[in-house]
Amino acid sequence: xxxxxxxxxxxxxxxxxxxxxxxxxxxxxxxxxxxxxxxxxxxxxxxxxxxxxxxxxxxxxxxxxxxxxxxxxxxxxxxxxxxxxxxxxxxxxxxxxxxxxxxxxxxxxxxxxxxxxxxxxxxxxxxxxxxxxxxxxxxxxxxxxxxxxxxxxxxxxxxxxxxxxxxxxxx
Amino acid sequence: xxxxxxxxxxxxxxxxxxxxxxxxxxxxxxxxxxxxxxxxxxxxxxxxxxxxxxxxxxxxxxxxxxxxxxxxxxxxxxxxxxxxxxxxxxxxxxxxxxxxxxxxxxxxxxxxxxxxxxxxxxxxxxxxxxxxxxxxxxxxxxxxxxxxxxxxxxxxxxxxxxxxxxxxxxxxxxxxxxxxxxxxxxxxxxxxxxxxxxxxxxxxxxxxxxxxxxxxxxxxxxxxxxxxxxxxxxxxxxxxxxxxxxxxxxxxxxxxxxxxxxxxxxxxxxxxxxxxxxxxxxxxxxxxxxxxxxxxxxxxxxxxxxxxxxxxxxxxxxxxxxxxxxxxxxxxxxxxxxxxxxxxxxxxxxxxxxxxxxxxxxxxxxxxxxxxxxxxxxxxxxxxxxxxxxxxxxxxxxxxxxxxxxxxxxxxxxxxxxxxx
Ligand code: SF4
Numbered sequence: 210x211x212x213x214x215x216x217x218x219x220x221x222x223x224x225x226x227x228x229x230x231x232x233x234x235x236x237x238x239x240x241x242x243x244x245x246x247x248x249x250x251x252x253x254x255x256x257x258x259x260x261x262x263x264x265x266x267x268x269x270x271x272x273x274x275x276x277x278x279x280x281x282x283x284x285x286x287x288x289x290x291x292x293x294x295x296x297x298x299x300x301x302x303x304x305x306x307x308x309x310x311x312x313x314x315x316x317x318x319x320x321x322x323x324x325x326x327x328x329x330x331x332x333x334x335x336x337x338x339x340x341x342x343x344x345x346x347x348x349x350x351x352x353x354x355x356x357x358x359x360x361x362x363x364x365x366x367x368x369x370x371x372x373x374x375x376x377x378x379x380x
Numbered sequence: 381x382x383x384x385x386x387x388x389x390x391x392x393x394x395x396x397x398x399x400x401x402x403x404x405x406x407x408x409x410x411x412x413x414x415x416x417x418x419x420x421x422x423x424x425x426x427x428x429x430x431x432x433x434x435x436x437x438x439x440x441x442x443x444x445x446x447x448x449x450x451x452x453x454x455x456x457x458x459x460x461x462x463x464x465x466x467x468x469x470x471x472x473x474x475x476x477x478x479x480x481x482x483x484x485x486x487x488x489x490x491x492x493x494x495x496x497x498x499x500x501x502x503x504x505x506x507x508x509x510x511x512x513x514x515x516x517x518x519x520x521x522x523x524x525x526x527x528x529x530x531x532x533x534x535x536x537x538x539x540x541x542x543x544x545x546x547x548x549x550x551x552x553x554x555x556x557x558x559x560x561x562x563x564x565x566x567x568x569x570x571x572x573x574x575x576x577x578x579x580x581x582x583x584x585x586x587x588x589x590x591x592x593x594x595x596x597x598x599x600x601x602x603x604x605x606x607x608x609x610x611x612x613x614x615x616x617x618x619x620x621x622x623x624x625x626x627x628x629x630x631x632x633x634x635x636x637x638x639x640x641x642x643x644x645x646x647x648x649x650x651x652x653x654x655x656x657x658x659x660x661x662x663x664x665x666x667x668x669x670x671x672x673x674x675x676x677x678x679x680x681x682x683x684x685x686x687x688x689x690x691x692x693x694x695x696x697x698x699x700x701x702x703x704x705x706x707x708x709x710x711x712x713x714x715x716x717x718x719x720x721x722x723x724x725x726x727x728x729x730x731x732x733x734x735x736x737x738x739x740x741x742x743x744x745x746x747x748x749x750x751x752x753x754x755x756x757x758x759x760x761x762x763x764x765x766x767x768x769x770x771x772x773x774x775x776x777x778x779x780x781x782x783x784x785x786x787x788x789x790x791x792x793x794x795x796x797x798x799x800x801x
Contacts, residue, residue, distance in 0.1 A: 210739060225568045225657070230766040238447065238454030240421040240521070252767035272569035276765060277600060278504040280520035301573050301604055302504055306520035332672040356534055366522045367723035370429040370529050 213312065213334040215292040216342075217264035221326040226253065226269055227276035228303065232285040241283055242288030249285040263290035266332070270296065274303025283312040293332050295339060295350070297321040308357060309380045310364035315350035323348070350367060382632025384540035385607045386575035389629065391517040393498040394535075401636075403538040410514075411439055411492055412527045413501030415483050417446040417744075420461040421521035421554045422502060427527055434469045435531030441473040441492055442466050443483040446740040481712020481738040484508040484596060484680035489714055491618065495610035496627030500527055503764065505680055507598045509654040511591035511608025512618070513629060515575075516572040518599065538604045539638040540575040541608030541630075545582035547646030552796040554690070556682060556760070556780030558582065559597040560651040561643065564661035572602030574638060577631060582645050583608055588617040589686035593780075596681045597762050600658040650783050650795060652758075657773035664783050664795045674787040677781060678736070679743045682760035683711025685718040687781040692727040694785035694796060700732035701791030707749045709736040733788075745769045751776070758787045784791035 230253035232245050239245060250257035267273075267286065273296035274282060283306050286294065293313040307314045313334055320339040324330060330345035337350040353361065363369035383391065383398060391399045393407035407447070414422055418471055419442055434440055442462055447455035453697075456573035466474035473492060480486060484505050499506060502524040509516035519533065526534045545558055574596050591608050595738060598606025608614075610628045618626070644718035649663040677683075677691050688708070700706045708728050716738060719725040741748030743761040751757050751770030757777070759769065766778040777793060784793035 227763075228690060228769040233767050234417075234446075235750075237417055238452065238458060240424075252772040272572060272602060275568055275572075276763065278502055278506075278518040278520050280418070280522060298569065298572065300569070300602060303517050305523055309520060309522035309526075325412065331599070336701045339613060343663075345586055354404055354536065360534075365741065366526050367425060367428050370431070370526045373530060 211335065215264065215266070215332040215334065217262065217266050217292055217330060219266055219268045219324045219326060219328045220257070220261060222253070223270040224270040225272045228274060228279050228282040229276055231274065231282040232279065237279055237281045240284065242284040245281050245285035246288030250290040254291055258289065261289060261291065264292045265290070266330050267291055267294045268321055269294065270321060271298045273299050275300035278302045280306045280310060280339055283307045287312045295320050295324070308360060311365045317348050317350040320348035320350070346354050381636065382634035384575065384631050384635045384637065385513065385577055385609060385629045386411065386515055386538060386540050386605060389496055389498055390535055390537055392496070392627070399537045401537050403537045404534055405537065406532050406534050407498055408532045409439065409500060409527055410497040411441060411499040412524060413441045413443065413483060413487060413499065413503065413506060414524050415503055416444050416448065416455070416459045416462055416500035418524065418737065419465065420458040422525040422528070423465040425460050425522050425525040427526060428599050429525060429529055431529035434528045437470040438472050440471050440528060442471055442779060443475045443476060443486060443720070444480050445482045445738070446744060447738050447746050448477060449737060451495070466492050467602055479713055481714065482680045482683060482740055485683050485711030485715065488512060488592065488800045489621065489712060491621030491623060494622050494626030495614060496623040496629055500524070500533055501549060504599050505596050507603065507605045508592050508596040510595040510598065510607040511588065512604050512614055513607060515607065517605045538573055538575045540577050540729045541571055542579065542637045542640040544580040544640065544642045545578065545645050546580045546642065547582055547644045549582060549645060549648065551780040552800070553648055553650055554780050555586060555593035555649045557648055557713050558645060559594045560653055560658070560661045561597050561648065563597060563600045563659050565641070565761060566601040566656060568600065569602040571598065574603055576603045576606040578606060580609045584611065585685060588613060589684040592684070593681055597658065600762060650780060651762060652783060653778035655764055655777070658763055658778060664793065665795050667777065667797055670793045672758045672787050673705055674707065674749065674751065674757045675784050676707045676709065676749055676757060676759040676761065677784050678709030678796045679740070679761040680711065681762040682781050683709060683715060685715050685722070687760065688719055688724050690781040691785035692724045694782060694789065694800060695731040696727050698731065698789045700788050706733040706788040707736055708733045709740065709741060710738050712738050731754060742769055743765070758784055758793060760784050
């Protein structure tokens with residue numbers, strides 16, 4: 210998730226998009242991103258799969274990803290080809306899960322407010338910069354706390370734990 | 381500077397004298413809990429991490445509850461993965477059909493959580509264990525795998541909101557109504573990333589079953605955990621269960637709270653959360669007479685013997701309305717045995733209830749009572765999001781066991797105070 214430029218169109222949602230609508234439990238007998246992706250958002254927005262193109266971004270209001278602890282939710286979004294989720298705020302388990310599995314997420318109330326459906330958006334993940342290419346407006350995302358940056362620098366939680374375990378055995 | 385209970389528990393487990401909100405700490409875990417729906421992925425991630433052993437096989441609990449008895453081949457395969465993981469790593473607290481139950485009903489009853497513990501579980505309602513004065517929080521599968529490997533995880537220290545409930549609850553009003561009142565006021569994100577600390581004489585007088593219900597739904601307001609200070613009620617419940625004494629934390633008198641909410645709950649009406657949010661709460665009197673197709677009594681929110689006692693008192697010699705289906709789901713095998721011992725199972729069966737084995741089932745729209753297109757349910761569960769309990773056009777109202785049982789009798793959403801007049 211370091212210095213990486215993402216580009217795509219914005220798909221907008223409102224407040225409290227919960228994990229049950231991101232990926233209903235009836236599909237959670239799988240945890241393969243590509244299988245989950247086939248049902249991503251289907252109860253909230255049956256058009257989602259038809260309208261999204263690889264690289265598109267989800268831009269949402271507050272408390273995105275609330276509800277269940279299911280990691281299937283960020284996996285489904287990632288599997289659907291969404292490059293990044295920008296929201297006014299994220300529910301905490303979804304936030305942790307996204308960092309752990311490497312789905313880029315950015316918290317920016319200003320960007321979430323200003324960017325409209327279908328706008329072209331460019332994100333510089335390393336710098337935390339969000340640009341609405343349709344309007345030319347630019348926004349900065351809340352920086353990640355230091356401890357979380359360490360996990361991201363290790364390439365997610367798997368890499369982080371691998372490194373910790375290796376350090377423990379050589380210590 | 382004084383600390384709240386959440387801060388004290390995090391400090392103790394991070395090995396530091398004190399913590400401040402917004403600090404990030406790695407902290408040691410007393411218990412890591414997983415279920416059939418989250419563990420299979422964790423097992424795969426655990427292998428990818430290159431881990432060869434778990435930090436402590438006695439501090440891990442694995443529970444078959446969500447899609448049990450296996451609803452299809454895919455669910456059976458996930459359960460099999462968990463079973464094999466438990467065997468391979470010698471997990472002592474592995475719970476199989478016949479002695480299992482819904483994780484959040486089972487784990488406290490098994491004495492696996494002590495006051496002052498720090499617990500994570502790969503299930504969002506892990507916050508239930510806060511009813512024992514523990515800090516317990518939900519995480520995802522990758523975090524659980526990391527916790528298995530390291531025995532610790534990171535926490536951002538949350539600010540605490542203090543909630544003071546005062547006054548005496550009326551008959552047919554209980555823990556569910558307290559927490560629905562609060563979630564309605566806070567909204568789905570009002571406590572996002574915060575700890576809730578529940579106090580006041582209503583809480584002190586509340587039996588453990590009601591306390592579990594209150595803490596269970598802290599997450600519905602976005603909270604990271606919900607904690608009730610452990611006291612003599614906790615001590616009595618834990619007698620003969622836990623093997624560890626635990627630490628009975630109290631908040632310091634000068635602890636800092638983000639805010640304090642105070643309620644006088646004398647005269648509180650039975651409440652109902654309307655579709656499609658647990659925060660969309662109305663007094664039962666405002667939704668009375670809506671016809672209902674199916675009532676579900678159970679779940680980790682209201683699946684204890686105390687809940688079924690309330691329901692049985694209403695259902696006894698009344699019977700389930702012929703146009704309505706009543707599904708009763710004991711929260712665990714132990715609860716089921718209590719229902720048999722106390723004659724409650726017979727009351728339910730005679731009334732016309734279908735008694736299900738302990739399972740999450742319809743609470744998560746898995747099986748054993750999923751709703752069809754346009755159907756209306758009234759469930760004692762904790763979430764009624766669109767599509768959660770079945771077809772996306774179905775809708776679920778949430779309530780405590782008294783409203784649920786009264787509704788099962790009349791076929792329409794019913795105020796138990798009127799039915800039982
Ligand atoms: S009963 Fe419902 S809320 Fe509780 S653990 Fe099961 S699915 Fe989750």
